[in-house]
Each structure stands twice: as C-alpha cells, then as structure tokens.
Amino acid sequence: MLDQVLPEAEVRALETVDVYIATIEPKHTNQVIKFIRGKLPATQGLDHIKQIRKTTTDDGAVKLDVVLCEGLALSAQVLDQLLKQEGLESMVTPRIHGVPKYPPLTRDQFEQWKAAWPTTFREDTNRHPKISDKDEAAIMGHIQSVWGHTAEATSKGELPIAAMIVDPLTQQIMATSYDTRKSTGYILQHAVMNCVAAVAKRERDGSLSQRAEYHHQQPHSIGSDTVVPISSEKQGAEPVTGRESTPSPICGEKRKKNPVSETNLSTPSPESSASPLLRDEGAGDTEDRRVKKAYLCTGYDVFLTHEPCVMCSMALVHSRVGRVFYTVPMAASGGLGSQHKIHSHPSLNHHFFVYRQVGYQAQQDKVKEQCGDDSMNENKGASIGLLALENQKVDC
Amino acid sequence: MKVALELALEAHSVGEVPVGCVFVYEPTGAIIGRGRNKTNESLNGTRHAEFEGIDMILAQEEYFAKNKQDSRSFWKDVVLYVTIEPCVMCASALRQLGIGHVYFGAGNDRFGGNGSVFNIHTDTELPHSPYPSEGGYYRGEAIIILRKFYVGENTHAPEPKKKKHRVLKEELP
Numbered sequence: 001m002l003d004q005v006l007p008e009a010e011v012r013a014l015e016t017v018d019v020y021i022a023t024i025e026p027k028h029t030n031q032v033i034k035f036i037r038g039k040l041p042a043t044q045g046l047d048h049i050k051q052i053r054k055t056t057t058d059d060g061a062v063k064l065d066v067v068l069c070e071g072l073a074l075s076a077q078v079l080d081q082l083l084k085q086e087g088l089e090s091m092v093t094p095r096i097h098g099v100p101k102y103p104p105l106t107r108d109q110f111e112q113w114k115a116a117w118p119t120t121f122r123e124d125t126n127r128h129p130k131i132s133d134k135d136e137a138a139i140m141g142h143i144q145s146v147w148g149h150t151a152e153a154t155s156k157g158e159l160p161i162a163a164m165i166v167d168p169l170t171q172q173i174m175a176t177s178y179d180t181r182k183s184t185g186y187i188l189q190h191a192v193m194n195c196v197a198a199v200a201k202r203e204r205d206g207s208l209s210q211r212a213e214y215h216h217q218q219p220h221s222i223g224s225d226t227v228v229p230i231s232s233e234k235q236g237a238e239p240v241t242g243r244e245s246t247p248s249p250i251c252g253e254k255r256k257k258n259p260v261s262e263t264n265l266s267t268p269s270p271e272s273s274a275s276p277l278l279r280d281e282g283a284g285d286t287e288d289r290r291v292k293k294a295y296l297c298t299g300y301d302v303f304l305t306h307e308p309c310v311m312c313s314m315a316l317v318h319s320r321v322g323r324v325f326y327t328v329p330m331a332a333s334g335g336l337g338s339q340h341k342i343h344s345h346p347s348l349n350h351h352f353f354v355y356r357q358v359g360y361q362a363q364q365d366k367v368k369e370q371c372g373d374d375s376m377n378e379n380k381g382a383s384i385g386l387l388a389l390e391n392q393k394v395d396c
Numbered sequence: 397m398k399v400a401l402e403l404a405l406e407a408h409s410v411g412e413v414p415v416g417c418v419f420v421y422e423p424t425g426a427i428i429g430r431g432r433n434k435t436n437e438s439l440n441g442t443r444h445a446e447f448e449g450i451d452m453i454l455a456q457e458e459y460f461a462k463n464k465q466d467s468r469s470f471w472k473d474v475v476l477y478v479t480i481e482p483c484v485m486c487a488s489a490l491r492q493l494g495i496g497h498v499y500f501g502a503g504n505d506r507f508g509g510n511g512s513v514f515n516i517h518t519d520t521e522l523p524h525s526p527y528p529s530e531g532g533y534y535r536g537e538a539i540i541i542l543r544k545f546y547v548g549e550n551t552h553a554p555e556p557k558k559k560k561h562r563v564l565k566e567e568l569p
Contacts, residue, residue: 185464186454188489193442200440296441309523310516311492314485314507318441333523335488340514342484347513349506393523395492 002131002139002325005337005354007344010105010127014113016098018071019043020079023055023063028091032066035092039082040069048103050118067117071096129353139301139325142166143359146176146303147327153178160388161396163191164303165199168322174300175199179396190396192304192312196319199297297321307334307356309395313342317350325358332393397477397501397534399427403445404479404541407432411548414541417445417478419453422496428474429453445478446486450493468494475499479538481531484509487516491524498529501538536568 024032029052036051043049053065068079076094083089099117104110106128110121131139142164150160161179166172175198180189297319304326308316313335316324324336324343335342336354343354389396403416412433419429431448435441453459453474462470471494476482479501482490487509490498498510498517509516510529516522517529543565 185460185467187467187492188447188450196442197440200438200443203439296439309488309492310509310514311485311488314483314488314509315442317507318435318483318485320441332521339519339521345513347506348484395488395523 002136002355003357004128005341005343005356006106007127007351008341009102009344009346010109012102012109014109014116015101016116017046017101018096019046019049019099020068020071020074020094021065021097022068022092022094023065024091026062026064029064029066032088032092035083035086035088036066036068039086040079041073043067043070043073046070046099048119048121049099050120053118065097066092067099068092068094138171139303139355140359140362142301142303143325143327144362147305147359147363149176149178150305156183158182159394159396160305161191162305163195165195165297165321166301166303168299168301174297175202188311190309190312191306192302192308192315195302196297196315199300199319295320301325303358304396306330306389306396307336307338309333310335310340310342311395313340316352317342317348320350321352323353323355325355327357327359327363328390329356330389330394330396331391333395397479397499399430400477400479401501401534401537401541403430403432404538407434407445408541408545410437412436414545415445415478415480417449417476419449420475420477421459422473422475428456428459442485444483444486446476446482446489449476450489472496477533479534480504480542481508481510481512482529483507484514484516487514488522491516491522491527494524495527498527499533500529500531501533502535502542503531539568 022032033051049067051067055063055065057063074082079094080089083092083094097117100113100119104113104119104121105124107121107123110119113119146162146164149162149164153162154160159179159182162176163178164176165174167174175195177191177194177198179191180194181187297316299320299322302316302321302324304324306328307326307330308324309330310333326336329338331338333339337356341354342348343352345351399418400416403418404414405416407416408414412435414433416432417430418427420426421428429449429452431445431450431452433445434443434448437443454463459470473496474493475497476490476495477499481500481502481504482498483504484507500510503512505512507513511517511531518526520526
C-alpha cells in the first residue's frame with residue numbers, strides 16, 4: 001500500500017461556520033421548512049450540510065435539529081421578529097451552532113466531522129486512484145532502479161540523489177539522471193532539473209528531422225545537455241519512437257484528464273497500445289498510438305530517491321507530470337509533502353499524484369546490512385545511501 | 397527594467413510566453429545576464445527567462461569562476477530585474493543561489509513565488525536565507541505584453557484553445 005501525499009484540503013481538521021439551528025418537534029417540520037425556504041436567506045456554499053438531524057432528549061423523546069440560516073446572514077433580533085410574524089416563536093428557539101465549513105473529501109473527514117453536524121459525502125475515487133498489484137510491482141522495480149544510479153553519482157563525488165522518468169503506458173524509461181551540482185559548480189543542477197532537461201533533449205533530437213528550424217544551443221560548457229550523465233535508455237517497446245512525428249496531442253490531454261484509468265492500465269508491454277483505454281482515446285491500433293506527440297512530460301511517472309525541493313517540485317508542475325514516487329522525505333526542504341504541497345496547491349494550474357517513502361524499508365534494510373544493526377547511531381551509517389541526506393537541510 | 401521588457405517583446409515575437417529579465421552585477425553596474433522564456437523552443441517547461449539568464453552568467457568564465465569560488469558571496473551582489481514575478485520554481489532557484497535583490501513588474505497570481513501564491517522569498521522554514529523582492533516596476537507595460545500573448549493561441553499546447561473572441565484590454569486593474 002503506497003503512502004499517498006494528500007492535498008491539504010483532504011487532511012485538514014474540522015473548520016466550522018456558525019449557523020442558526022433550532023430543536024423542533026417532528027410534527028412541526030413542514031411548517032418550519034416552509035418558513036426557512038420562504039422567509040430566510042439561503043445558505044451559501046453549504047450544500048454539503050444536511051438540513052435536519054435527529055436528536056434524542058434526555059427523557060428519550062425524539063426531536064429534530066434544523067438548520068435555519070447562516071449566523072452572519074441575520075441578527076438574532078431580526079430572526080426573532082421573522083419568527084413572531086409567522087407565529088412560530090413558540091416552536092422555534094434559534095441558537096448558534098458550528099457546522100463543517102467544507103465538504104468532507106475523505107471518509108476519515110466524513111467520519112470525524114459528522115459529530116459537529118451531518119454532511120453528505122460521495123467518495124471521489126479519482127482522488128485516490130487504486131494501484132493494482134502489478135502496477136505496484138513495476139513501481140517498486142523502478143524505485144529500486146533509480147537508487148541504483150546513486151552509486152555512480154557518489155563515485156563521481158556527487159550527492160547521491162537520482163531521478164528517472166518513465167512513460168507509464170509503455171513502461172519505457174524516458175530518461176535517468178542524478179544530481180550534478182558538485183562537479184559543475186552549478187548548484188541548481190538537481191536530479192529533477194537534469195532529468196526534465198534530458199527528456200526535452202530527447203524530444204528535440206527525436207524531432208530534429210521534422211523541426212529543422214530548431215537550433216537551440218546550450219550557451220556554455222556546463223549545460224545540462226553536455227556534461228550531465230544521462231542515459232536515455234530504451235526498454236523493450238518501439239512504439240514510442242515515432243511519437244514526435246505529428247502534433248496530435250490527444251494522448252497527452254487524455255492522460256492528464258484521466259489519471260485513474262491510466263493507473264489501472266497495468267500492462268507494461270507493447271500490447272497495451274491495443275487496450276480498450278487507447279481505443280477510448282480514439283486510437284484503435286498501434287499506428288495511431290505512434291503519431292501522438294509528447295507535450296513536455298505530460299502524464300509521465302517520475303521516480304526519485306529524495307523528495308524534491310521547491311524548485312524541482314514546481315519544475316514537475318511545469319512539466320505536467322502524472323505521478324511522482326519518492327523514497328526519502330526531506331523535512332526541511334521538501335516541496336511535495338514536507339514543507340509545501342506544490343503538487344496539489346489549489347491555485348496552481350496542474351496537479352499530480354505523489355507517493356512518499358516508496359521503497360523506504362528496502363533502503364533502510366540495505367544500510368543495516370552494510371553497517372550492521374547498530375549502524376543507525378553510528379557515523380559510518382550516515383555516509384551511506386538513504387541516511388546521507390535524510391534530516392539534513394539540503395535542497396534535493 | 398526596460399531591457400527586460402525588450403526581451404519580453406522578443407519572446408512574444410517568437411511565440412514564447414513574453415517574460416524577460418536581466419541580471420545586474422552591483423559592484424560594476426553591468427548587465428551580466430539576460431533571458432527570455434524559451435519553454436516552447438526547448439520543449440522544456442523549466443526554461444524560464446530567469447534560468448536562461450542564470451545560464452548566461454555561468455557561461456562567462458569570469459563569473460563562473462566567482463560562482464565556483466564562493467557562490468553565495470557572488471550571487472548576493474547580483475540583482476534581478478524581471479517583467480513578471482518569478483514563479484515558484486524560479487523563486488526557489490534564486491533563493492538557493494542567494495540572489496541579492498529581486499525587482500519585478502507585474503505579480504503572477506497563477507504561480508508567483510514571491511508573494512502572489514507562495515512566499516518562497518520570505519519563507520522562514522526553508523533552507524537558505526530569505527531575499528528582498530519588490531514588484532510594481534513598469535507593471536502596466538509587463539501586463540500589456542502578457543495580454544498580447546494570451547489573446548493569441550498557444551499552438552504548442554495539447555488541443556490549443558480557440559480564442560476567437562478575445563480582445564486586448566488596455567485598462568489596468
């Protein structure tokens with residue numbers, strides 16, 4: 001079970017807004033409801049609030065609590081006056097009560113908040129896509145593989161931070177990279193930035209024949225295009241090689257809109273291009289799949305050894321990635337859960353799913369294996385892999 | 397700031413989001429870096445004007461040496477003038493470098509990192525020191541250039557939106 005980093009709105013505690021409620025006799029319900037609908041200002045943004053809740057008095061009598069209107073909408077005097085005009089003052093004694101301000105987005109919130117006041121709740125499965133066993137196995141494989149690149153980084157005197165970008169539809173690795181801030185003296189050459197640049201370079205190279213006008217040159221010797229050690233590996237499938245050929249963007253757009261079905265598509269083989277999902281996208285066969293053009297990193301999966309810093313997190317937003325999996329949370333600097341939740345901020349124009357501590361146990365076990373069980377408290381453990389950066393104030 | 401605006405216009409003329417910037421080295425007053433957006437040309441969504449400018453600075457041996465010797469004391473003498481508020485990514489990049497000061501034209505309420513959406517420049521929790529940042533310089537000009545761009549269509553986007561009915565508004569909020 002992967003640990004999804006939920007948007008702030010899904011983990012926030014109960015916040016309430018004051019409304020007038022009154023405890024009434026069940027037999028007066030129709031009369032009171034008619035009064036509310038006819039005479040009181042309608043509530044704004046509280047559609048998730050149930051109008052009535054059942055309540056039982058100390059002596060066991062069943063009564064109803066009814067929401068009248070928002071506390072800010074009317075003064076108590078005006079409300080009393082309106083009740084008197086309708087002759088309801090003996091049946092309805094208003095009091096202020098706090099009800100949930102926001103609709104619950106998760107079952108946990110729903111369960112916790114209903115004590116304040118009952119709300120409606122419809123679970124939105126798009127928010128928490130199910131990851132099949134097969135998909136999870138592929139994810140764990142990729143995370144293990146991204147950690148494999150840290151050894152090379154360390155051997156070159158770099159920080160052991162690596163990144164890998166994968167097309168989930170084909171399981172093709174689009175690029176891998178590691179942090180090169182030490183060797184280049186360019187402190188912004190983080191693994192994510194290098195990896196995004198590598199995918200872009202791949203796209204440019206792949207479409208050079210069609211785009212002869214492109215003449216972008218990195219203007220300096222330390223550019224990511226020249227020095228950064230990146231392997232744009234090809235795994236298995238060939239269907240993507242022609243994806244740059246025609247500017248037909250349907251695929252990218254669909255994947256963005258439809259992350260769930262993408263997740264459920266757990267066939268990491270070329271045959272997946274003939275799956276029903278792709279037919280839904282208007283592509284009935286592999287030929288159509290081939291003519292689709294990638295737009296930045298739209299819909300790709302990103303595998304990271306460490307939680308990215310704010311810069312890299314936002315770079316992933318700009319790149320329109322679909323999902324991010326990382327192993328080590330960076331408490332002081334992380335932009336995808338620790339310090340900020342840049343992947344799900346309401347004002348940003350693109351959101352993606354984030355899973356943390358993916359493969360964490362495996363890395364911890366590896367450290368223990370290398371240093372003995374007491375390594376956690378010893379200095380020698382701190383220089384290895386996972387522990388090298390955890391708890392440090394480093395931007396990854 | 398005027399040079400930055402010219403760079404923004406240049407970006408607009410080649411179909412890029414029209415943002416331009418210059419970096420000034422305070423001890424000499426010289427412009428040591430210029431940049432304009434290059435995300436479409438590079439097929440890389442992170443190639444914002446600021447990154448182009450930073451790369452230009454580090455491509456010059458003199459400044460690359462200063463950066464390599466003591467990165468933070470070099471960058472604290474560098475001031476950025478940019479037509480639109482740096483986005484969250486650039487705001488964080490500038491903080492990690494240790495930029496001396498940022499002046500920008502118009503705020504960016506969609507992904508501004510220097511006050512509009514996030515406060516990356518003043519955040520006390522994040523690593524590295526906060527930096528001063530002020531907006532509002534040639535704001536009107538920056539906005540008009542941006543609007544000129546957005547009444548057009550982004551042909552690089554998947555399924556470009558048709559914007560037949562958009563007209564350029566001249567009045568400013």
